[in-house]
Amino acid sequence: MNINKRQKVLLTLMLLMMLAISIGCSNDEFERVNPKDIDDPPPLGMALIPAGSFEMGDHLDNVERALPVHTVELDAFYMDVNEVTVGQFKQFIQLSGYNYEGNWLDVDKHSPTADHPMIYVTWYDAMAYSKWAGKRLPTEAEWEYAARGGLIGKRYPWADAESVARKYANYYGTGGKDRWNKSSAPVGKFKPNKYGLYDMAGNVWEFCADWYNEKYYKNSPTKNPLGPDTGQLFDWGGPCRVLRGGSWHSAASALNVAFRGFSIPDDRHYFTGFRCVSEMPE
Numbered sequence: 063m064n065i066n067k068r069q070k071v072l073l074t075l076m077l078l079m080m081l082a083i084s085i086g087c088s089n090d091e092f093e094r095v096n097p098k099d100i101d102d103p104p105p106l107g108m109a110l111i112p113a114g115s116f117e118m119g120d121h122l123d124n125v126e127r128a129l130p131v132h133t134v135e136l137d138a139f140y141m142d143v144n145e146v147t148v149g150q151f152k153q154f155i156q157l158s159g160y161n162y163e164g165n166w167l168d169v170d171k172h173s174p175t176a177d178h179p180m181i182y183v184t185w186y187d188a189m190a191y192s193k194w195a196g197k198r199l200p201t202e203a204e205w206e207y208a209a210r211g212g213l214i215g216k217r218y219p220w221a222d223a224e225s226v227a228r229k230y231a232n233y234y235g236t237g238g239k240d241r242w243n244k245s246s247a248p249v250g251k252f253k254p255n256k257y258g259l260y261d262m263a264g265n266v267w268e269f270c271a272d273w274y275n276e277k278y279y280k281n282s283p284t285k286n287p288l289g290p291d292t293g294q295l296f297d298w299g300g301p302c303r304v305l306r307g308g309s310w311h312s313a314a315s316a317l318n319v320a321f322r323g324f325s326i327p328d329d330r331h332y333f334t335g336f337r338c339v340s341e342m343p344e
């Protein structure tokens with residue numbers, strides 16, 4: 063082999079090594095998950111949300127109560143790709159004997175089929191379902207991290223443009239794929255985010271596990287934050303649990319991934335549902 067050939071071989075080897083390193087870097091977030099777990103498919107109906115860190119809070123619009131933007135690190139977890147449906151919730155009641163104290167006529171009015179998201183649930187109903195399903199409610203940080211779908215500092219689960227919102231979300235009014243004016247849509251009718259999650263914006267507000275406090279972001283722990291120990295009290299009452307994502311009855315501003323809603327845990331609303339998460343296997 064002459065010198066030129068040897069140089070070419072060395073150059074090729076170096077290029078291949080650099081390529082391998084750069085591929086490694088681009089997959090960095092995903093490599094933090096135990097490879098054994100990646101080989102296992104996610105549980106049915108769930109998506110893997112890889113371990114990583116993100117800047118939680120609003121980067122663009124000074125969204126009230128979503129500041130300061132702060133770093134949060136999360137372990138990997140699985141999340142339901144869809145909101146829990148009326149059909150799933152009825153199965154839970156049938157199999158567990160759970161005493162649902164809501165009114166099915168109310169549910170039927172805004173979520174008329176088994177494939178629509180369950181609504182008129184209290185936070186306790188959502189907790190009971192989650193436990194029965196061997197899952198739990200997401201923390202507020204997990205919810206926002208998952209909703210962002212790996213995008214950095216964006217406004218919505220699909221990035222920043224409100225002009226395409228109706229490709230991804232059922233919210234107030236109609237247009238494009240959004241044909242639902244006075245009700246939720248059956249789950250999974252819109253485009254998913256980059257983690258494969260549907261309806262993270264719009265359709266129904268989703269209960270999180272956390273108590274709500276508007277000042278929590280000022281002193282949130284960095285690693286796997288669980289929310290404040292108690293909920294904020296208001297002139298009108300409280301404490302409340304966190305709601306996220308906006309609903310079929312929300313303005314586009316509530317679809318913002320950083321937007322923080324809240325509800326008395328005992329209250330039932332036509333716009334409130336939930337989805338579950340679960341831990342990675344040991």
Ligand SMILES: [Ca+2]
Nearest residue numbers: 232233235242
């Ligand atoms: Ca709509």
